[in-house]
Amino acid sequence: MEKILIIGACGQIGVELTLALRKAYSNQQVIATDIREEHELLKGTGPYAILNAMDATALLEIIRKEKITQVYLLAAVLSATGEKDPKRAWDINMQSLMQLLDIGVQEKLHKIYWPSSIAVFGTSTPKQNTHQKTIIEPQTVYGISKYAGELWCQYYHDRWGLDVRSLRYPGLISWKSAPGGGTTDYAIEIFHEALRSGHYTCFLEKGAYLPMMYMDDAIRATIELMESPVEKIKSRMSYNISAMSFSPEEIAAEIRTHLPNFSIDYAPDFRQKIAEGWPQSIDDSAAKADWGWKSEFDLKKMANEMLTHLKS
Numbered sequence: 001m002e003k004i005l006i007i008g009a010c011g012q013i014g015v016e017l018t019l020a021l022r023k024a025y026s027n028q029q030v031i032a033t034d035i036r037e038e039h040e041l042l043k044g045t046g047p048y049a050i051l052n053a054m055d056a057t058a059l060l061e062i063i064r065k066e067k068i069t070q071v072y073l074l075a076a077v078l079s080a081t082g083e084k085d086p087k088r089a090w091d092i093n094m095q096s097l098m099q100l101l102d103i104g105v106q107e108k109l110h111k112i113y114w115p116s117s118i119a120v121f122g123t124s125t126p127k128q129n130t131h132q133k134t135i136i137e138p139q140t141v142y143g144i145s146k147y148a149g150e151l152w153c154q155y156y157h158d159r160w161g162l163d164v165r166s167l168r169y170p171g172l173i174s175w176k177s178a179p180g181g182g183t184t185d186y187a188i189e190i191f192h193e194a195l196r197s198g199h200y201t202c203f204l205e206k207g208a209y210l211p212m213m214y215m216d217d218a219i220r221a222t223i224e225l226m227e228s229p230v231e232k233i234k235s236r237m238s239y240n241i242s243a244m245s246f247s248p249e250e251i252a253a254e255i256r257t258h259l260p261n262f263s264i265d266y267a268p269d270f271r272q273k274i275a276e277g278w279p280q281s282i283d284d285s286a287a288k289a290d291w292g293w294k295s296e297f298d299l300k301k302m303a304n305e306m307l308t309h310l311k312s
Contacts, residue, residue: 002110003029003067007053007096008074010034013115013169013218015041015177017072020219022046031066035075041176053096060103069110070226073100079119079142080271081181086141093145101152105160113226116150116168116238118211119143119183123277130279132240132286139277150237157236165225166238170211170282172218173302175309183274187212187251191306194255194262202248205268209280213243214297214305221293228291235286242282243295244302254303 004025009018009032019041022030027046032038038048051058053075062068075096082089097114104112121130122137138144146168153164171184179185186202193200221241225233246254252264287293297305 001029002069003031004070004072005031005033005063005066005068006072006074007033007051007059007100008076009042009048010036010039010177011074012172012174012177012180013215014074015039016174016215016219017074017222018042019045020223021072024223031062031068033062039177054092056099056103059099060107063103063107063109070112071100071104071109072113073097074115076115077142078180078182079117079140079274080183080185082142082145083140083270083274089141090145093142094148097149097152101156101162101164104162104164105156110163111226112162112164113222114149114153114164114166115222116146116166117143118168118170118278118282120147120150120168120238121277121279125279127280129281129283130240131283132235140274153238154236163230164236165233167218167221167225167287168238168240168282169218170213170242172213172215173306174215175306176215183271183278184210184212186248190248190251190255190264191303191310194259195307195310198259198261199263199265200252202264202266203269203271204248204266204275205272206249206266207247208272208275209245209247210275210278211242211245211280211282212302213241213295214302216305217243217295217297220296221287224293225287225291232291234290239287239290239293240282240284241287241293241295242284243297244299245281246299251299251303254299255307258303258307
């Protein structure tokens with residue numbers, strides 16, 4: 001029987017992934033942890049513990065005590081937040097991964113999941129239909145740490161046979177939990193402001209076209225990847241996944257189909273430069289071919305879901 005540990009369970013991805021895994025496996029088989037107090041949506045759904053992702057001793061202790069067989073490491077400092085303190089972002093993102101990889105080999109963990117990001121790409125990367133194997137020259141400390149992490153995951157698999165799996169997430173959109181300091185956070189904030197005030201000032205420029213994904217698709221992709229037979233996993237770095245791409249004015253136009261008086265203006269900040277280094281659309285043909293990935297949400301369906309849930 002698998003016993004799953006989630007590190008960073010109270011973050012944007014962690015909350016929904018924890019709930020989905022508890023539904024798929026059972027509440028008691030999924031141990032949720034984070035450095036902060038338990039998220040409201042997780043309370044009463046299963047075991048929870050305070051855990052610092054940087055504390056290797058505490059991590060090893062809980063893995064042994066709970067007889068953990070799979071670990072999802074979601075704790076990270078994201079792109080926009082990372083640029084405010086690059087050294088701290090590098091230390092947290094890399095140390096948390098490296099110590100888990102070592103523990104994974106030592107304790108013979110069945111599987112490890114570690115997310116990557118489209119932040120691994122840079123201005124030299126082809127913007128349209130960006131392939132999984134292409135020019136990769138990240139320009140943020142977040143992207144640098146993610147690309148380095150991909151290489152370490154591949155190394156630990158090739159040298160010690162550790163079953164590490166990863167996805168390169170695009171911008172993720174969710175109504176259940178707050179964004180975590182990323183460059184694509186505007187695509188969440190815009191829905192909250194549309195309902196609160198009917199107006200949004202975007203920190204990206206008009207025409208800033210970026211790959212995005214509704215959280216339901218991202219959670220499903222993560223679980224499908226982890227449940228796929230080992231022989232189907234051809235990439236031991238990270239898989240591209242894709243759902244939709246849009247600009248701020250396009251998401252605003254879709255919101256106006258529900259809220260006709262909604263308005264938007266633009267006051268780009270340092271995040272605009274980060275966005276300019278990322279692709280506009282992603283080729284996820286490898287994920288489709290290897291383990292059958294297919295997205296379900298486009299812009300129209302996503303906007304309807306966001307507004308419906310936030311209203312209620």
